[in-house]
Amino acid sequence: MARDKPTGLSGRMETIRHITRADLHRINGLLSRAFSQGRADDGYRFTEVPECRLEFLDMYLEDFPEGSYLLEVDGQIRAFGFAHLWGRVGWVGPVAVAPEVQGRGHGREIMNQCLASLREAGARTIGLETMPRSYRNLGFYGKLGFVPGELTVCLASEVFARPVPPQEELRAEAVYFSRLPKEERQSFLEKAREIADAACEGLDYRSLILHTSQYKYGDTAIFRLGERQALAIGHTEPYAVDEERHVLRVVACVFPPPVDRSFVDAVLTSLRDWARREFLGHLSLWVPTRQLEAFRHLLQAGFRVIHSDLRMTLEGYPLVTTPGAWLLDKWE
Template sequence: MTEIVIRQMQEGDLPEADRIMRLAFGTFLGLPDPMSFSGDADYIGTRYRADPPAALVAEIDGKVAGSNFALHWGSVGVFGPLTVHPDFWDRGVARRLLEETMGIFAKWQVKHAGLFTFAQSSKHVHLYQKFGFWPRFLTSIMSKPVDRVMDANLVRYSELSAAEKEQAVEACKNLTGGIYGGLDLRKEIHSIDKQRLGDTILTYDGGSLAGFATCHCGAGTETSSGNCYVKFATALSGPGSAERFDGLLDACESFAHSQGLSHIIAGVNTARHGAYRNMIARKFRTDIQGIAMHRPNEPGYNREDVYLIDDWR
């Protein structure tokens, strides 16, 4: 095989990178039509536009063979989806993409890095272990119908003034920093707002931020038609965090209803036992589950007392 070249993704790479992503996942999962994977969702374009320098492609003989994306959440780094064309599986393409991704994490000086992968695939787990990632708890990707309208007091980030947006982002940073030092979702908040993928929902208690949720809505986002995907959400830590989390889930359901969406999708690491149990009690049910892998091999913010939604896909 000729040399594998890793470079930054360009706008013109998006159609082929998207095609390969669908083909790779659809083939791995054994779908009758591999290209049907993820329906009308868009992981590739949205993640590229969120942070172009953190989007990578692997090129062989001048053609795109795979891609990967790094997500910068302050002191935390996440990557994916990492996909390689099936014609080039087991030929070192994923390893080269990971080498470059680790370089990005080093530049960002992240303290904790993670990924979501298939728990049943020893090949995937073994590959990531070579880069210092270790399997820990399961992550459940859960969903529920939007079957009732909540009486929720919420603020939509998109409706704030520029000055109010700056204040809200700073408040979100302070809230997440109290959960894990340096955890900062500003890039996700800004990306959703700039690309008009959905909205960030803010809830308050006595004038102080009680929780927030970054939500993707419908086709062309990181979910498909009819769905509200809660990519990240968390409630203020400390006494009353479970109640604040419930209030945030109420706000997400109210927001989803206002957008005419039929289902809410949200992931939760099962190490966050309180959040996981609360979601089950609210009739969220697991659709798929995978394993969260951490570098270094420590909990990070996946702790029992943390009421937080994400899934690292």
């Protein structure tokens, strides 16, 4: 998809088209500039946002390329947005507009394209996450029809600072996607889809699982203990160019109902084992605060809050989860 039109009296040509891999280097620079300026405008003490690793952006683009757009004026990228689709759950981000051309409607044009693609693809949930203190972002997304919801809180725990659990401590049996022979991976993906769907009808992480493996960014595990099952997708590699390899980021973790706390603790022990094997000093999970029991349980388990974002959903496209399930993920 591409659309060209002249802009204003200058006759300069504006183009909206899909993002390609060849665009990612330029998009990376714009992302850093725009987000750094945004943090400065919002009064943060530390404002610099480093560029991402290109392979991370490449993985992002692979998630839903038909829903990711950029806007060029005379060949210069002025705005872009990535859309993502996990089954019937869609979300948008990151979105950025060059600081020198903000306020000209470029962000709205990009968002409209991303949202139209998600609707056409059948998304029943459409959302995003943004910085809670950014009144500019809240106003911008509010005008587009997004409704503020709960916080998504990043909870982290040091791995090596804790004593290594004895072997007799309860652990969940783990099956890792990357360790399976190719002929067994399809059944793993189907089981992962069933676990996610049990927590949120239509939620499907299969593309995320495949791209995490394809780009060697981490792995996915299905945990079992008796009749209980859970799913965790973990990223082990850094996102930013200047970031050291130090944390197992659990970008999605699903416990179908009913949730057994002893099983949760067994999964947490197994996740810490995973981090130790990768020589990673920290374990982090993202917890929407609507999952209040999960939030409290992780705090009691020694996790601490290190960051939060505001989750917003488009009016008419809410996130509906199964009562009693724990759905811990990040729209990032």
